[in-house]
Amino acid sequence: MKAIEFMNMKKSHEVQAMSELICSIADHYGLKQVIDVGSGKGYLSSFLSLKYGLKVYGIDSSNINTHGAKERNRKLKKHWKLYHIQSRGDASELPFKMAEEIKLKKKIKCKADFEEVCNDSPANQEKMSASGVLPNTSGSAVSNIRKQMENLRVQPLEEENLCLENAFSLIDFLPVNAVEPASSSQVRNREMSEASTGRRSMTSESSESSIYSPVTSFIKADSELHDIIKDLEDCLMVGLHTCGDLAANTLRIFTSKSEVKGVCSVGCCYHLLSEEFEGQHKECTQENWGFPMCHYLKKESWCCGRNARMAACLALERVTLGQGLPTESLFYRAVLQNIIKDYYGIAKCDRHVGKIYSKCSSFLDYVKMSLKKLGLDESKLPEEIIMEYFKKYKPRMNELEAFNMLKVVLAPCIETLILLDRLCYLKEQEDVAWAALVKLFDPVKSPRCYAVVALKRQH
Structure with a gap:
């Protein structure tokens, strides 16, 4: 399933x-x-x-x-x-079938690689040589964490590590020196029980x-x-x-x-x-x-602040792959805040606009929908004024994008601080x-x- x-x-x-x-x-x-x-x-x-x-x-x-x-x-x-x-009917044979399939795939791959080498192409021979030297870094993350648990010396269990191969990558699974090494007498092989x-x-x-x-x-x-x-x-x-x-x-x-x-x-x-x-x-x-x-951060009276914590929620890896930030929606929100501050005299508000950007066809539509959601009189604000604000701030859109990219770069630092605080508390x-x-x-x-x-x- x-x-x-x-x-x-x-x-x-x-x-x-x-x-x-x-x-x-x-x-x-x-x-x-x-x-x-x-x-x-x-x-x-x-x-x-x-x-x-x-x-x-x-x-x-x-x-x-x-x-x-x-x-x-x-x-x-x-x-x-x-x-x-x-x-x-055939569930009991599933692990063995999977094992046979893995063997068959490896056999087919080896045969294909051998045929490439037989072509006497220098590029093919170089490729085959490299694949033979590089170590296999794939494995089970669960198996790795089990090894860490072996240091705790609990009752020996029997383990059948069937079908877990290649489930995860070991790279970046555990941080370096996350666990202090145990003495050799503490480490023993252990497997899950038949039960x-x-x-x-x-x-x-x-x-x-x-x-x-x-x-x-x-x-x-x-x-x-x-x-x-x-x-x-x-x-x-x-x-x-x-x-x-x-x-x-x-x-x-x-x-x-x-x-x-x-x-x-x-x-x-x-x-x-x-x-x-x-x-x-x-x-x-x-x-x-x-x-x-x-205790340490409490003693130092450490504080992040809401803006920093908001930044910690950003996704650096996604931005790195080009999925980017919603720059235009952030720009709309920033200009809207200036409009509300200038024309309605509101600097802070408990109400939220929410995720309405995707429902709007233009900036004008966005402002009208936002004002309605915030309970503000939209008739007080002519359409010409709304578009004047848009034209005034449009050239500064690249500044907003640069600022948010800086927040994205700093996001892992803030998230790591929060996570390490929790880890230190446990330790x-x-x-x-x-x-x-x-x-x-x-x-x-x-x-x-x-x-x-x-x-x-x-x-």
């Missing part, structure tokens, strides 16, 4: 990569329960439940998302059962343990999981693109609740983070802030055995590609 059949390309890429890592960590601890925080439409939760047989609770603050996730999961189950019936292999099998029968239960609840740092999940047991907490403070609160729940043995969190929407030392919050009595989290906790930033997704497909992964000590 391909996830792409039920999700767009971006979501499919994220769900397949993250679910495989989550299942590997769950197998490492022998866990069957997963809590998906900010589960949204339930794509990750459904996939973890249906493909890997895990008992998943998807918690989201939106009642609409919860009901939608239930209905979507019902449809997924229906298709999954149909697939299961069709594939039951966990059976549990992960796509062809295993549905059981009561492999369910997905969407729950509506607002999660805070001090939320009591027992009040939300009645049958709470040792579990893994995950979050795919948890917005703003939810990413920070997910890590706080992980460190404070003994039942949560591991965490895998991919944050997003840095502009929604609350900052303890931001000027406007000086009189606020809030206890848990989105940034900073670690400050005594009960955390291992923590790292994992480049889990392709940054072009999914710009917020880093997962914060941490495991607790086993007593």
Whole structure:
């Protein structure tokens, strides 16, 4: 069953990569329960439940998302059962068939390369020589993180690393020196048990343990999981693109609740983070802030500010490939702000224009629609005045583009600061055995590609 059949390309890429890592960590601890925080439409939760047989609770603050996730999961189950019936006969032979296909492809490739060399073309011989010398850098990211988990000395497990080859690239998967090397006595080969292999099998029968239960609840740092999940047991907490403070609160729940043995969190929407030392919050009595989290940055009273956090959400890799910034829409928005300030005397406003650029045929149309959405009298502003503003600022459009390109270049610096703050917070906790930033997704497909992964000590 391909996830792409039920999700767009971006979501499919994220769900397949993250679910495989989550299942590997769950197998490492022998866990069957997963809590998906900010589960949204339930794509990750459904996939973890249906493909890997895990008992998943998807918690989201939106009642609409919860009901939608239930209905979507019902449809997924229906298709999954149909697939299961069709594939039951030959499913047990699938890994071996795939292995044979890989061997056959390699054999065909070798034969083709040999025929090229037989042509006695210098270019062909040079090409063949190079391909023989270069090492094969492909492999499984999940296998790599398993090696890191081997340093924690848990019960030996049996592993069958079937069909994981070439699933990910090892390049940029873990940062250099992310984990301190363990002594040779601590490192041992370990594999998943036959029981966990059976549990992960796509062809295993549905059981009561492999369910997905969407729950509506607002999660805070001090939320009591027992009040939300009645049958709470040792579990893994995950979050795919948890917005703003939810990413920070997910890590706080992980460190404070003994039942949560591991965490895998991919944050997003840095502009929604609350900052303890931001000027406007000086009189606020809030206890848990989105940034900073670690002792060092708290001691230094570190502050980014909303503009910097907005910049952290930009996608450098996409811009590098020419997908670019929406310069014209940003230009429209900038000129609109000047018009509102000059003609309506409004410098700041709580209302938002939103994403209306794609719905407008011209700048004139954009201004009229924006004024209507903001509740401002558009009759006060003649069309001639609107176009005069457009002509006045049009020559400066290249300045705006240069400014935004500068923001794009600085974006990774700000995002890295926020992510390292979270990593340092985890490394400050005594009960955390291992923590790292994992480049889990392709940054072009999914710009917020880093997962914060941490495991607790086993007593």
